[in-house]
Amino acid sequence: MEDQAAESPYDLILKNVARFIDLNDEEKKLYISLLKKGSAKRKEFVMQPGEITKYEYFVTKGCLKVYSLDRNGVEHVSMFAIEDFWTGDMASFIGQQPSTYFIKALEDSEFLMINKENFERLFKEIPKFERFYRNLYQRSLVSYIKRANQGISLTAEERYEIFLSKYPHIANRITQKDLAAYLGITPEFLSMIRSKMSKS
Known part of the structure; x- marks a missing residue:
């Protein structure tokens, strides 16, 4: 199997798209031409609440960590997006309304982005992409x-076990605090769960 790390960003996104639709060479060229490269350093924000989401992101x-804060300032993580993951705020992107989410880099990160104008152009020029994004959403x-x-x-213990089984490749890349915010528990309670599981 080809090492994913050796692939270009465009190879990675085209493989992602190919899971749902087939593109010919001309369609691939057009799609790539509509994408823009972006990057963020560790702890840098890609997006913050109040901003209208300009892009859909493919890591x-x-x-990247997508999260919101409640009225007490408590963090609630919606998702972690690593290589080969799409992320963003779909409601803000489609409706062009202010977002309520933060997107923050947990590691130095790179991504491909498509803006709203090119997103709409994609559907007109390659209609099969409607099927791709419908499947994605x-x-x-x-x-x-x-x-x-x-x-x-x-x-909470069952939710933690599901996370480990579904995303084992993410678990070792995030902090206990971030994972606890995803599971909806405190870091202290997550520590207790881990301790209990290690003894069983």
Whole structure:
């Protein structure tokens, strides 16, 4: 298998797209021409609340954290996006309304971006991309609903185990504090869970 690290950012995104739609060489060239490269240093913000989301992001290197703050200033992490993950604020991007989310780099990160104008142009010139993004957004919605249901029906320990089984490649790249904010518990409680699991 080809080492993913040796791939160009465009190879990575084209493989991602190919999971849902087939592109010919001309369509690939057009798609790549509509993308822009971006980067963020560790702890740098890619987006903050109040801003209208200008881009959809595809991570080619590093790790981004998407989160919000409640009225008490408590952090709630929505997702972690590493290589081969899409992220952003879909509602803000589509509706061009101010976002309520932060996107922050947890590592030095690189990504490919598509803006709203090129997003709309993509649908006109390569209509099959509507199917690609429909699949992308449907999967995102299903994941959100599953996670919401797990928050109601499962214990913190069960949610932690699911995270480890689903995202083992992310768990060792984030802090205990960030993982706790994703699970909706305190870092201290997560430490207790880890200690309990290590003894069982």
